Amino acid sequence: MTKIGFVVKNTFRNQRRSMLTVLSIAFSLLLLTLMMTIWRTFYIDQGAPDSAKRLMTRHRVSLTFFLPGYYREKIRGLPGVVNVAPMTWFGGRYKDDKPENFFAQFATDPEEYLKVAADKDVPRDQAEAWIRDRSGAMVDVELAKRYGWKIGDHVTLQGTIFPVNPELTIRAIYTMTPANKTFYFHSKYLEEAVSWYKGQTGFFFTRVASSEDIAPTARAIDDMFRNSPQPTKTESEKAFLLSFIAMLGNVKAFILSICAAVVFAILLVAANTMAMSIRERTREVAMLRTLGFTRGRILSLFVGEAVALSVAGGLLGVLIAAGLLEVVAHSPFATGILFGLRVSVATMGAAVIIAAFVGLISAYFPAYNASRVNIVEGLRHIG
Amino acid sequence: MAIPIRYNIRNLKLRKGLTIMTALGIALTVTTAIFIMALLAGLKRAFVTSGDPQNVLVLRKGSEAELTGGFDATAFPVLKNLPGIAKDSHGEPMASGEWVVVIVLPRKDGTGEVNVTVRGMMPDGLELRPRVKLVEGRWFTPGQREVVVSQSIHNRFSHANVGDAMAFGKGPWQVVGVFDAGGSAYDSEIWGDVNQMAADFDRQGGFSSAYLRAADPVSADALVHRVSEDQRLKLEGLLETEYYAKQTASGTPIRIIGWIVAVIMAIGSSFAAMNTMYAAVAYRGREIATLRVIGFTKPSILTSFVLESLLLSLLGALVGIVLMLPFNGMTTGTSNQVTFSEIVFSLRMTPAVVGTAIGFALIMGLLGGMAPAWHAAGRDIIAALRD
Numbered sequence: 027m028t029k030i031g032f033v034v035k036n037t038f039r040n041q042r043r044s045m046l047t048v049l050s051i052a053f054s055l056l057l058l059t060l061m062m063t064i065w066r067t068f069y070i071d072q073g074a075p076d077s078a079k080r081l082m083t084r085h086r087v088s089l090t091f092f093l094p095g096y097y098r099e100k101i102r103g104l105p106g107v108v109n110v111a112p113m114t115w116f117g118g119r120y121k122d123d124k125p126e127n128f129f130a131q132f133a134t135d136p137e138e139y140l141k142v143a144a145d146k147d148v149p150r151d152q153a154e155a156w157i158r159d160r161s162g163a164m165v166d167v168e169l170a171k172r173y174g175w176k177i178g179d180h181v182t183l184q185g186t187i188f189p190v191n192p193e194l195t196i197r198a199i200y201t202m203t204p205a206n207k208t209f210y211f212h213s214k215y216l217e218e219a220v221s222w223y224k225g226q227t228g229f230f231f232t233r234v235a236s237s238e239d240i241a242p243t244a245r246a247i248d249d250m251f252r253n254s255p256q257p258t259k260t261e262s263e264k265a266f267l268l269s270f271i272a273m274l275g276n277v278k279a280f281i282l283s284i285c286a287a288v289v290f291a292i293l294l295v296a297a298n299t300m301a302m303s304i305r306e307r308t309r310e311v312a313m314l315r316t317l318g319f320t321r322g323r324i325l326s327l328f329v330g331e332a333v334a335l336s337v338a339g340g341l342l343g344v345l346i347a348a349g350l351l352e353v354v355a356h357s358p359f360a361t362g363i364l365f366g367l368r369v370s371v372a373t374m375g376a377a378v379i380i381a382a383f384v385g386l387i388s389a390y391f392p393a394y395n396a397s398r399v400n401i402v403e404g405l406r407h408i409g
Numbered sequence: 410m411a412i413p414i415r416y417n418i419r420n421l422k423l424r425k426g427l428t429i430m431t432a433l434g435i436a437l438t439v440t441t442a443i444f445i446m447a448l449l450a451g452l453k454r455a456f457v458t459s460g461d462p463q464n465v466l467v468l469r470k471g472s473e474a475e476l477t478g479g480f481d482a483t484a485f486p487v488l489k490n491l492p493g494i495a496k497d498s499h500g501e502p503m504a505s506g507e508w509v510v511v512i513v514l515p516r517k518d519g520t521g522e523v524n525v526t527v528r529g530m531m532p533d534g535l536e537l538r539p540r541v542k543l544v545e546g547r548w549f550t551p552g553q554r555e556v557v558v559s560q561s562i563h564n565r566f567s568h569a570n571v572g573d574a575m576a577f578g579k580g581p582w583q584v585v586g587v588f589d590a591g592g593s594a595y596d597s598e599i600w601g602d603v604n605q606m607a608a609d610f611d612r613q614g615g616f617s618s619a620y621l622r623a624a625d626p627v628s629a630d631a632l633v634h635r636v637s638e639d640q641r642l643k644l645e646g647l648l649e650t651e652y653y654a655k656q657t658a659s660g661t662p663i664r665i666i667g668w669i670v671a672v673i674m675a676i677g678s679s680f681a682a683m684n685t686m687y688a689a690v691a692y693r694g695r696e697i698a699t700l701r702v703i704g705f706t707k708p709s710i711l712t713s714f715v716l717e718s719l720l721l722s723l724l725g726a727l728v729g730i731v732l733m734l735p736f737n738g739m740t741t742g743t744s745n746q747v748t749f750s751e752i753v754f755s756l757r758m759t760p761a762v763v764g765t766a767i768g769f770a771l772i773m774g775l776l777g778g779m780a781p782a783w784h785a786a787g788r789d790i791i792a793a794l795r796d
Contacts, residue, residue, distance in 0.1 A: 046684040053677035057670060087577075088511040088524055090476060255611060259513070269522075284670055287437050291674065294437075295681045298430045302688045 051339025312404025435725025718778020
């Protein structure tokens, strides 16, 4: 019998125990994969290449303050700037107050917005129709699917920040990956309806010529308005999104502590199982020794068994995590940065390697003790 | 007849290694659950203790928060002269027109910038919040560029000591005092004179909200109606306690993420506990059969093994609680979804939190122990004796 064959046979000897161990490790690994995916999406991914050419400029004090509309032309005059679109968070309700019926809505200048957000895929004729119709709207394809909207449908939003209920017609449906489930309409419509909003905007969305222009342009914008009554804060699109996450608290410490707890839990579970199964086999180990198996050989047999169990658990956990995130991304509750959460192959690999490594460590000590047992004592051992 | 619990304790002691490792696994899960529940308990306390039942908050009709409110200053004298308002120390109705604004401050530890609420108030504003105590320095002087900061702002941000100058709005503000709001939402705020603040943010001639203090909690309700029903005002009154109770929803993201994490960990731990209990049953096959032979019934054996599993998880819960004790009282912050600013609160391991954690552990023990115990009680006596 080959060495691998021996390991496999032993792994399935006590099927119930193996299954429980694999399941226990799988749930821990599921959590670890989720946390690693969140970490990667927040702190490592640079976002789409297109996103690396975009800047967000908001009021230095808070996003809740408006900026003067004339800032747009001033920003446009800076070197490296290609397009500038004004954006205002409308924050209205659709149908009712339920959280699942909430989606992001922005008022903007369609013509220039489509140039800044060039990663949105819109049919040419639809884009033109939206630009022409002042009460037109552009919606995400997933959002349109959820509400059964088609081109030409009428949608009424209820304003909460603005005292207006815009009555809009869907003129364009865009696709982008990941879908952001957002609704856009003309800021001109809002300006006509709400007198105090005229000449103002929530923030500016700027496209620069290349990703090298990001840092100097951001600095130039903020320097330009530093001593004005409305100073600005400009950051990359990614940093802008992250600032919302950072407000939840110390997310990094939270993720790291959960990862540590999970890894430690896997270690305990795997060590526990191996301790149990090795204990049962004391007599068998002595027998193997009399047959001429070396200590090193016996050690590797047990360690191999533990690694096999951990890797099986790891694979299962990673698969569940990937499936879970797929479901979440398509649920109506997924908002904000959660759209982009997908388990990458690298993360899967890392999770399984961690599982294997933990299994190796967990089995080493019980297996080492077993390999050193006195043969005569071992043969006398009773269960 | 029941099997004495001492039998289970001895068995747990016999296989120390297994018991400790399984209990530690459960302890880790319990620690995570306590951490999340203590966060939520602290957050809830911050909101629940913020409102004073005698205070009535006045906002523009239709607005849901102070930040999105805002009404003309001419409405204030009308409000002040409504009947049912308590008198302040000068014999005037106790009312304060206030300006709330959110500013960005860098964290002391350099982990980024945070939105902080700044509140401009009238002198009566201090008088109608009697539970807020000064702990260092003095209160701000009306008409001066002076601010008082809460204790937690003082601890968490640079330039927040008495004598420092804080830069926001149009220039520096002198910090003259530190106050303690007893864990309420005010503990995340900076206070100053309303006219100075409004001038700095170009918002003269208006207030974002007004506070009125009713003579007693009963007349507060009547005052709420008087404000809301006054046709001249177009304003809305609500009890301060109700306003803050609504903001407790800010804890929802933590609650959802926290419970997902805790439940996944608990499922993993239950499988581990089940493994340990199956092993315990397997080792004692002959012993269980012997117990049956000398007259113990199947139900008593079932109970005994479930109890053993519960004991194991209880041990895990205790270890978990002890592991979490050093974190009790730790302060942290999250964003308030109504004010868009940071709310500071402390982790609170209340009796309810500890009780829930123990219950959580016992559920894990029960889930892990049921199947093995069933297996133990159901085995054929003769076969088991021959093992």
